[in-house]
Amino acid sequence: MKTPENANEKFVEFIAKKKFYSENHSPNISDEKLRPILTEKINEVATDFKQIAESEKPTDEKYQEAIRIGLLKFPEMELGxxxxDRERILLYFQEIMDIVGLQSSNGKLNDFYYGFDPNTVNKKN
Structure with missing residues (x-):
């Protein structure tokens, strides 16, 4: 994968912006106490992506692993x-993926949101 020229600048902007506030028709976070925790965790994911983007050979596989590890930072039941809130987390993941031009999470975001990837479920007729 080729990292877009402005990726570093976009990562800096993403990490600096306020997150988990009401925006673009998205509601505020369900529990104010979660905002700093979730913000720190999503910024860690962005930092991991930034490091991959700045490496000599950024690959889809490295980004996919960063998504997998990043999603593990958000244990749903533990944080409540x-x-x-999960949808907002996924929107931030998608924004991070867009910075580097990553087209797919290979079902990882669906797994996180739904508990499975609905694109891979066999449908019986």
């Missing part, structure tokens, strides 16, 4: 966030 709701589906809207």
């Amino acid at each position: 966030y709701d589906s809207e």
Whole structure:
């Protein structure tokens, strides 16, 4: 994969911006106490992506592993966030993926949100 020229600048902007506030029709975070925790965790994911992007050979596999590890930072039951919070987390993951031009999480984001990837479920007729 080729890292976009402006990726470093976009990572800096992403990490610096306020997160988990009401924006673009998204509601505020369900529990104010979660905001700094979730912000720190999503910024860690962005930092991991930034390091891959700055490496000599950024690959889809490295980004996929960063997504897998990043999602493990958000244990749903332990933190107690709701589906809207999970959706916001995924939107931030997608924003991070867009910075480097990564097209797919290979079902990892669906697994996180739904508990499975609905694109891979066999449908019986």
